[in-house]
Amino acid sequence: NxxxxxxxxxQVLKTGQSMTLQCAQDMNHNSMYWYRQDPGxxxxxxxxxxxxxxxxxxxxxxxxxxxxxxxxxxxxxxESAAPSQTSVYFCASSEDTGYRPQHFGDGTRLxxx
Amino acid sequence: xxxxTQPTSMDCAEGRAANLPCNHSTxxxxxxxxxxxxxxxxxxxxIIHGLxxxxxxxxxxxxxxxxxxxxxxxxPHATLRDTAVYYCIVWGSSNTGKLIFGQGTTLQVxx
Numbered sequence: 001n002x003x004x005x006x007x008x009x010x011q012v013l014k015t016g017q018s019m020t021l022q023c024a025q026d027m028n029h030n031s032m033y034w035y036r037q038d039p040g041x042x043x044x045x046x047x048x049x050x051x052x053x054x055x056x057x058x059x060x061x062x063x064x065x066x067x068x069x070x071x072x073x074x075x076x077x078x079e080s081a082a083p084s085q086t087s088v089y090f091c092a093s094s095e096d097t098g099y100r101p102q103h104f105g106d107g108t109r110l111x112x113x
Numbered sequence: 114x115x116x117x118t119q120p121t122s123m124d125c126a127e128g129r130a131a132n133l134p135c136n137h138s139t140x141x142x143x144x145x146x147x148x149x150x151x152x153x154x155x156x157x158x159x160i161i162h163g164l165x166x167x168x169x170x171x172x173x174x175x176x177x178x179x180x181x182x183x184x185x186x187x188x189p190h191a192t193l194r195d196t197a198v199y200y201c202i203v204w205g206s207s208n209t210g211k212l213i214f215g216q217g218t219t220l221q222v223x224x
């Protein structure tokens with residue numbers, strides 16, 4: 001009964017390095033999301049995928065790319081990491097983008113030096 | 114998007130009911146009220162949602178006023194493990210799945 005699984009849980013990068021955050025869900029959900037959470041702030045949506053084969057920008061997409069690899073997996077890539085991208089990243093999934101609850105993973109804590 | 118207003122923090126005694134208020138005076142007719150919580154260092158957890166009627170599940174009850182301008186999340190018998198930040202979110206079809214998290218209410222359950 002894993003739900004949403006994110007890897008890695010922690011990562012430290014140097015400025016300019018690239019990194020892919022992985023997310024997988026086992027609930028057969030159509031929609032998946034990537035959020036970031038900075039200290040003292042609520043979550044902000046980076047990108048989402050309404051269904052397999054589609055992706056759309058959220059509030060803060062700059063500096064990120066995503067890939068919906070299949071129905072289960074949705075990855076987030078930082079091509080050239082910057083200190084401003086130091087954050088906790090959460091992946092979520094839901095049955096669809098309508099009135100359906102989102103289920104979250106436990107996050108990836110990313111530090112960029 | 115309807116804006117929500119929540120108290121910054123609240124305390125509750127263990128075993129007592131925790132009542133968390135939320136104001137959403139600009140809510141539209143087709144917008145739902147959702148509640149999530151985030152326990153320290155974990156991902157947000159869905160609690161409950163409703164449109165007009167009061168709702169209850171195994172975790173909590175949601176009371177929505179008749180004019181829908183405010184709601185209250187009730188944890189009937191709070192435990193120490195309920196200490197968390199609670200987010201009230203108004204969500205409509207225009208959001209296309211985008212949850213907009215505000216600052217939330219930090220609930221401290223005390224022994």
